[in-house]
């Protein structure tokens with residue numbers, strides 16, 4: 638008999654996939670992106686113009702060259718600047734809580750909100766947000782909350798040219814529209830990682846792009 642592959646956190650990924658999907662499908666404010674390859678929703682006007690502005694200022698204060706598990710900044714893979722927003726700041730806490738509530742996620746599973754800024758020429762090449770559990774870094778991430786389930790990402794400003802989010806397998810390019818929150822499930826309905834969630838922050842050609850991202854783990858993030 639063939640050996641059954643063990644997928645770390647599979648049962649939790651399946652459960653969270655279903656609960657958040659059903660919650661968003663029942664939410665009249667959430668637009669379901671038409672694709673059969675992934676669970677994906679967009680929420681227009683999730684953030685107000687003044688909230689977006691305030692977040693951009695905060696990002697400028699924390700942004701440093703982005704780090705990646707496997708690759709250094711020098712590789713050109715993720716050339717944006719990023720940094721975690723202060724999770725004890727009451728304004729940040731409010732935004733974070735609103736995302737938790739929208740998804741119906743347990744707040745303890747949410748990572749700190751990360752801010753990210755791209756200048757012309759900067760990008761984040763195609764990647765998956767879920768962890769490769771055969772890689773060395775998984776040993777650490779496994780104990781820090783486990784696999785990532787849902788991603789919530791909000792666009793904070795008008796980008797003059799470029800800077801979309803390109804889902805290379807699904808074949809859609811999401812234009813950065815300020816205040817819009819894009820949400821997707823990194824797993825398949827059965828809890829296996831969804832390869833079709835591969836996406837890139839395409840190069841900004843003109844202007845600056847600001848986003849915030851919040852990733853949810855299957856267990857308590859620490």
Ligand SMILES: O=C(O)CCC(=O)C(=O)O
Pocket residue numbers: 753761766800801802803836837838839848850
């Ligand atoms: O900037 C984008 O559009 C994508 C960002 C992203 O994929 C990430 O932060 O994981």
Ligand SMILES: [Fe+2]
Pocket residue numbers: 764765766836
């Ligand atoms: Fe990503």
